[in-house]
Every structure is written in structure tokens, then in C-alpha cells.
Amino acid sequence: xxxxxxxxxxxxxxxxxxxxxxxxxxxxxxxxxxxxxxxxxxxxxxxxxxxxxxxxxxxxxxxxxxxxxxxxxxxxxxxxxxxxxxxxxxxxxxxxxxxxxxxxxxxxxxxxxxxxxxxxxxxxxxxxxxxxxxxxxxxxxxxxxxxxxxxxxxxxxxxxxxxxxxxxxxxxxxxxxxxxxxxxxxxxxxxxxxxxxxxxxxxxxxxxxxxxxxxxxxxxxxxxxxxxxxxxxxxxxxxxxxxxxxxxxxxxxxxxxxxxxxxxxxxxxxxxxxxxxxxxxxxxxxxxxxxxxxxxxxxxxxxxxxxxxxxxxxxxxxxxxxxxxxxxxx
Amino acid sequence: xxxxxxxxxxxxxxxxxxxxxxxxxxxxxxxxxxxxxxxxxxxxxxxxxxxxxxxxxxxxxxxxxxxxxxxxxxxxxxxxxxxxxxxxxxxxxxxxxxxxxxxxxxxxxxxxxxxxxxxxxxxxxxxxxxxxxxxxxxxxxxxxxxxxxxxxxxxxxxxxxxxxxxxxxxxxxxxxxxxxxxxxxxxxxxxxxxxxxxxxxxxxxxxxxxxxxxxxxxxxxxxxxxxxxxxxxxxxxxxxxxxxxxxxxxxxxxxxxxxxxxxxxxxxxxxxxxxxxxxxxxxxxxxxxxxxxxxxxxxxxxxxxxxxxxxxxxxxxxxxxxxxxxxxxx
DNA sequence: CAGCCGTCAGGGAGCGCTCCCTCACCCTTT
DNA sequence: AAAGGGTGAGGGAGCGCTCCCTGACGGCTG
Numbered sequence: 001x002x003x004x005x006x007x008x009x010x011x012x013x014x015x016x017x018x019x020x021x022x023x024x025x026x027x028x029x030x031x032x033x034x035x036x037x038x039x040x041x042x043x044x045x046x047x048x049x050x051x052x053x054x055x056x057x058x059x060x061x062x063x064x065x066x067x068x069x070x071x072x073x074x075x076x077x078x079x080x081x082x083x084x085x086x087x088x089x090x091x092x093x094x095x096x097x098x099x100x101x102x103x104x105x106x107x108x109x110x111x112x113x114x115x116x117x118x119x120x121x122x123x124x125x126x127x128x129x130x131x132x133x134x135x136x137x138x139x140x141x142x143x144x145x146x147x148x149x150x151x152x153x154x155x156x157x158x159x160x161x162x163x164x165x166x167x168x169x170x171x172x173x174x175x176x177x178x179x180x181x182x183x184x185x186x187x188x189x190x191x192x193x194x195x196x197x198x199x200x201x202x203x204x205x206x207x208x209x210x211x212x213x214x215x216x217x218x219x220x221x222x223x224x225x226x227x228x229x230x231x232x233x234x235x236x237x238x239x240x241x242x243x244x245x246x247x248x249x250x251x252x253x254x255x256x257x258x259x260x261x262x263x264x265x266x267x268x269x270x271x272x273x274x275x276x277x278x279x280x281x282x283x284x285x286x287x288x289x290x291x292x293x294x295x296x297x298x299x300x301x302x303x304x305x306x307x308x309x310x311x312x313x314x315x316x317x318x319x320x321x322x323x324x325x326x327x328x329x330x
Numbered sequence: 331x332x333x334x335x336x337x338x339x340x341x342x343x344x345x346x347x348x349x350x351x352x353x354x355x356x357x358x359x360x361x362x363x364x365x366x367x368x369x370x371x372x373x374x375x376x377x378x379x380x381x382x383x384x385x386x387x388x389x390x391x392x393x394x395x396x397x398x399x400x401x402x403x404x405x406x407x408x409x410x411x412x413x414x415x416x417x418x419x420x421x422x423x424x425x426x427x428x429x430x431x432x433x434x435x436x437x438x439x440x441x442x443x444x445x446x447x448x449x450x451x452x453x454x455x456x457x458x459x460x461x462x463x464x465x466x467x468x469x470x471x472x473x474x475x476x477x478x479x480x481x482x483x484x485x486x487x488x489x490x491x492x493x494x495x496x497x498x499x500x501x502x503x504x505x506x507x508x509x510x511x512x513x514x515x516x517x518x519x520x521x522x523x524x525x526x527x528x529x530x531x532x533x534x535x536x537x538x539x540x541x542x543x544x545x546x547x548x549x550x551x552x553x554x555x556x557x558x559x560x561x562x563x564x565x566x567x568x569x570x571x572x573x574x575x576x577x578x579x580x581x582x583x584x585x586x587x588x589x590x591x592x593x594x595x596x597x598x599x600x601x602x603x604x605x606x607x608x609x610x611x612x613x614x615x616x617x618x619x620x621x622x623x624x625x626x627x628x629x630x631x632x633x634x635x636x637x638x639x640x641x642x643x644x645x646x647x648x649x650x651x652x653x654x655x656x657x658x659x660x
Numbered sequence: 661c662a663g664c665c666g667t668c669a670g671g672g673a674g675c676g677c678t679c680c681c682t683c684a685c686c687c688t689t690t
Numbered sequence: 691a692a693a694g695g696g697t698g699a700g701g702g703a704g705c706g707c708t709c710c711c712t713g714a715c716g717g718c719t720g
Contacts, residue, residue: 053676383706
């Protein structure tokens with residue numbers, strides 16, 4: 001299965017390697033008749049340029065690494081975020097003719113591998129999805145001098161990122177619940193080593209504080225299970241709770257389940273609002289009110305940011321707006 | 331940010347390029363003292379071999395393409411399958427030191443690109459996830475002479491694949507419902523251009539036929555919406571239906587929602603069994619009984635198959651067993 | 661002690677491509 | 691008509707690496 005080379009194509013077309021190269025790369029300074037004869041030869045031989053040889057000299061790969069840094073049972077790995085982000089990113093990069101090298105960095109060992117890989121010149125840039133604040137990878141990659149864009153805010157302040165207006169979203173949710181006449185509004189938080197989780201909690205707290213109400217907080221970790229557990233605890237701590245703002249939809253779904261089991265009606269007894277507006281939110285019973293953050297838009301924005309960086313654009317963060325999608329649960 | 335080359339390392343270590351190459355590639359025919367001095371130089375300079383140059387001469391890339399072929403709103407793109415497969419595959423390949431190039435082939439145009447890409451020698455093999463029977467990609471890739479393994483059975487009979495025992499799984503589900511004393515057992519099918527869907531339907535039919543019962547069939551397409559719709563139709567066609575076997579969990583979830591809205595109790599009035607045992611199955615109300623097919627295991631098996639093919643192994647299919655996970659819905 | 665063989669370091673060709681440079685040719689301009 | 695300029699093709703170096711081949715050296719054998 002020997003593939004033809006530039007040289008073979010050149011010989012067949014009766015022109016020089018240079019000319020074939022020019023045609024293949026779409027340069028305009030080629031006479032039409034040469035173009036045609038080369039194109040014919042290319043087609044006849046089924047010529048496809050060798051990627052390695054090309055990379056070697058041009059120093060660009062047209063590939064981008066998408067690094068998802070997360071422990072095996074972590075937050076990112078959960079379906080909605082992972083697949084939405086990966087799919088959106090892939091689509092977006094495909095559209096500009098770039099390839100996606102997907103790397104799941106689940107251990108320190110694989111994180112080290114990522115660094116080696118990136119250093120090996122396999123990719124033109126890195127898109128990072130590393131939600132944990134303590135993750136050392138963002139800083140490490142930033143040091144390598146290759147363009148890096150993060151899907152979210154990280155501890156490495158020199159890595160350009162895209163971020164949601166988390167506090168704003170939480171405020172949206174809480175104000176909505178207040179307007180619905182709720183008095184005892186609780187929250188189930190995400191893991192507090194994540195900016196997202198902290199900011200959402202802060203938005204919740206600030207909004208309640210502004211209206212002279214007190215916070216009722218249960219700690220979760222963005223998983224369904226922790227949402228169910230958090231709700232159980234809230235009901236125990238404060239049986240009169242009449243609304244819950246869950247810091248993500250997965251936890252809201254867990255909370256719905258607990259409420260159902262506890263015999264509380266939603267939204268009559270307890271209103272529930274989630275965050276993220278994942279697809280499943282529309283299919284719960286009752287359908288879930290949620291802060292729409294559009295991870296897809298955020299992912300798209302991150303890709304655009306990365307592409308801009310690769311082209312030498314400015315290293316500045318992007319903040320995404322969000323809105324409330326009101327459904328049956330509130 | 332100029333990275334050091336072999337030559338620089340050699341100069342620093344005071345040895346030849348060949349020796350450095352030998353050390354870097356872990357060959358054993360190197361004197362320990364040379365090994366040490368080279369290693370030191372490598373470390374001091376932060377040397378990482380240039381991938382392109384290496385590929386160019388060795389003709390291997392240590393990368394594998396994972397091609398997910400599916401229309402934008404298709405079945406595969408749905409969360410559970412997509413993320414489970416992608417994540418499992420990535421983990422498995424990472425473990426053997428290979429990279430994943432993820433390609434979503436959502437249009438004919440991008441399918442053509444996949445072929446060019448693969449022909450360009452970017453990867454050592456291709457793992458294919460192309461559920462649609464009519465998909466031309468499997469056959470096209472098979473023709474290229476590169477190792478290809480498919481996550482599922484395809485129309486291209488010369489592509490080695492991994493498959494579930496779909497008919498067996500359906501039989502498991504139906505027999506379970508019969509044992510529970512159900513008399514009018516309906517099914518909601520997947521899109522019938524998929525082997526999976528056809529085989530599950532056939533298993534359902536055969537089992538009912540064997541026990542002298544008749545089939546009650548609604549057509550679905552593996553989406554939640556179609557499950558809800560299919561259930562609606564079944565209730566209309568045959569109000570006495572007392573059990574439903576949905577050909578996947580997503581549709582079962584849709585069916586649960588319809589049943590809830592129609593005021594039927596699950597499982598008292600209507601028992602529901604799904605297929606796939608996705609994570610969400612445990613979180614529905616009531617929790618869903620499902621045929622556990624372990625997409626993760628199937629994905630792992632496919633990777634193993636592909637790796638074996640790359641090493642020159644035999645091109646034969648692998649069939650996975652499955653089991654029934656009984657929960658509250660039946 | 662001479663000759664042989666095995667071991668291991670170094671030299672260098674060449675993988676397929678791009679891109680700089682040279683040069684041929686033709687069209688203008690004076 | 692000669693010189694100048696512009697256009698576009700061809701030649702060839704070199705990207706960083708691997709791997710074949712050569713040759714030096716030391717240890718054996720006869």
C-alpha cells in the first residue's frame with residue numbers, strides 16, 4: 001500500500017515538484033494548464049500529501065489538543081458537559097479544517113504525558129477543560145509558550161479563558177424564586193474548589209443578603225447523588241424550606257427525586273431551579289426550571305478564542321451571558 | 331521557543347546522534363555511561379523528540395482515529411452512548427500510549443475529509459462508530475488497507491466489529507415481563523435501518539411468537555421524544571397494554587413520561603423495560619429496569635480488537651453478552 | 661601471537677515536503 | 691532595438707529523525 005509522493009506526481013505530470021506543491025497548496029501563481037495537468041495526475045494517482053513531511057517543514061499541524069483534565073469519577077466526566085463540549089468543539093474545529101486530539105488527563109501520570117505530547121509539536125494549540133481550581137496543568141501548559149485557551153476560569157491567571165456569569169445566573173434564579181413568593185430559599189452547592197461552584201454560591205448569598213433573607217446551604221459536588229443527598233439534608237435541617245436553587249441540573253434532578261420520595265410536591269410545596277439547562281432538564285417530572293448557560297456557546301467561544309490566539313490574537317478572557325428558562329418546577 | 335534537536339543533545343553529551351537516538355528509544359545496546367550522559371543532556375535541555383520527523387521515517391504515528399459517523403441530530407450523538415464510548419476509548423488507548431484523534435463525520439463532506447485524513451497517514455488505525463446501516467464510510471475505510479475496527483456491526487461485512495447479543499437481550503427483557511405475568515407486551519423500536527434496532531425487534535418478536543402471543547409495535551428512533559410519542563400511540567392503539575419493552579433507555583424514559591401524564595402507574599398498570607442501562611436509568615421515577623449492555627465494555631473490546639488488528643491480528647468479530655438489571659419499573 | 665568474531669559507537673543517506681533562490685521568458689518602456 | 695521589469699517554473703537545501711552500514715576495539719581461539 002505504497003502511497004505516491006510529490007515526486008511521482010511531478011514526474012507523471014511532467015513538471016517540477018515545486019509546481020505540484022504549489023498546485024496542491026492552492027497557490028495562485030500557477031499557469032492554468034499546469035494546474036490542470038497536475039490536478040489530473042493527483043487524481044489519477046490518488047495522491048494525498050504526507051502529513052508528517054509537511055509538518056516537519058512548516059511547523060504547523062492543523063491539529064488542536066482538547067485536554068479534559070479530571071479525576072476518573074469527576075465532574076467533567078459527567079455526560080452533559082463532556083459530550084456537549086467535545087461535540088461542539090469538534091464540530092467547530094472541523095469547520096475550519098483542524099483536527100481534534102482528545103486527551104483525558106485523569107491522573108498525574110497522564111498529565112505529565114500531556115506536557116510531553118504538547119512539547120513534541122503534535123499540535124498548534126491546546127483547549128483546556130480543567131475545572132478543578134487546584135489543577136496544575138493550566139499553569140504548566142501556559143509555560144510552554146503554545147497557545148492555550150481554557151473553557152473555564154482557572155487558577156493560572158495567565159491562561160486566557162471563557163467564563164459564565166455564574167454569580168449573575170445565580171442571582172437570576174434566586175430573584176425568580178423570590179418573585180414566585182418563596183420565603184425559605186435553600187441552595188445545594190457544587191464542589192467549592194471550583195470557581196463555578198463558588199461564584200454560584202456567592203451570587204445566591206449576595207441576592208438573599210440584599211433582600212434581607214438568610215442562606216440555607218447544603219454542600220454537593222455536582223453529581224446527581226449529591227443532589228439527592230443534599231436535598232435530604234435540607235429537608236431535615238429546615239422542613240419549611242419552600243425553594244431550592246441547585247448549582248447544577250444534575251443535582252437538581254437528584255433533589256427532585258428526594259422530594260418525590262419525601263412526598264413533597266414540586267413546585268407546590270418546594271420549587272426547584274437548576275443551572276446549566278442540560279437536555280435532560282426538559283424531561284424530568286416536573287420539567288426543570290434552569291439557568292441556561294449554554295455550554296455549547298461557551299465551548300464555541302473557547303474554540304474561537306483559541307483560534308484567535310493561534311493567529312496571534314490578544315490574550316483576554318471572554319464572559320458569557322445567561323438567561324433563565326422557566327419550566328414546571330418553579 | 332526553539333526546541334532542542336537530537337543533534338544539539340548529541341553535541342552536549344559529546345556523542346553521536348545515533349547514540350542519542352538509541353538511548354531515547356530505549357535500545358539496550360548502549361553502554362551505561364553513554365546512556366547516563368545522554369539522559370543528563372536530555373533532561374538539562376528539556377529535549378522532546380519531534381513527532382513529525384519521527385513519523386516521517388518510521389511510518390507510524392501512535393495515533394488512532396475515532397470516527398463517529400452520524401447526522402447532527404442522530405442517535406450516536408446522544409449523550410450516553412457518545413460520552414461513554416469516547417471516554418472509555420480514550421482511556422483505553424491512553425493506557426497503551428496511543429493518542430485519540432476524534433472525528434465527527436456529520437456530513438458527506440466531512441466523511442470525504444475523513445478518508446483524505448486517514449490516507450494522509452496521520453493515524454495507525456481507525457475505530458469506527460457508524461450506527462447507520464446505510465453509512466458508506468465503513469466500506470470506504472475498509473478499502474484503504476488501514477486497520478479498521480467497528481464499534482458495531484455494519485453493512486461492510488469485511489470490517490471486523492464488536493456487537494451485542496441484541497436479540498438475546500430483547501428475549502431476556504420479554505421473558506422477564508412474561509414471568510411478571512404481563513399479557514400484552516408492546517415494544518417501541520429503534521430506527522430500523524440500524525442492526526441494533528432490527529435485532530432487538532426480532533428478539534422481541536421471536537420470544538412472543540414462541541409463547542403464542544402477538545406483537546404490538548410502535549416505531550421509534552432511539553430518541554426520548556420518539557419514546558414518548560411511541561408510548562402515546564401504543565396507549566391509543568391498545569389501551570389494555572400492560573408492558574412495554576423500549577429498544578433503548580432514552581425511549582423508555584420518554585415512555586415513562588407519557589405514562590405519567592396519562593395517569594398510568596408504573597409498574598402497577600404498565601411495566602417498562604429499557605435497553606442499554608445508561609446511568610440515567612437508575613435515576614428515573616420509578617427507576618428503570620434495563621438490559622445491561624455495557625457500552626463501556628463494548629468500547630473496550632473494540633479498542634482491543636483494533637490494537638490487535640494493528641499488530642496484524644485476525645479480522646474476526648466479537649460478540650458481547652448482556653444481562654437484565656431489574657429495578658422498580660417492572 | 662595472529663586472526664576472527666562479536667559488540668557497540670559514529671557517519672550519513674534519505675523519509676516527503678516546503679520555500680527560497682535562480683533563471684528563462686515575454687511584455688513594456690524609452 | 692535594447693534594456694528593464696515582471697511573471698512564473700525549476701533546482702535544491704534542509705526540516706529532525708531513524709536505521710543501515712562501516713569500522714574500531716577488545717576478547718577469544720587455535
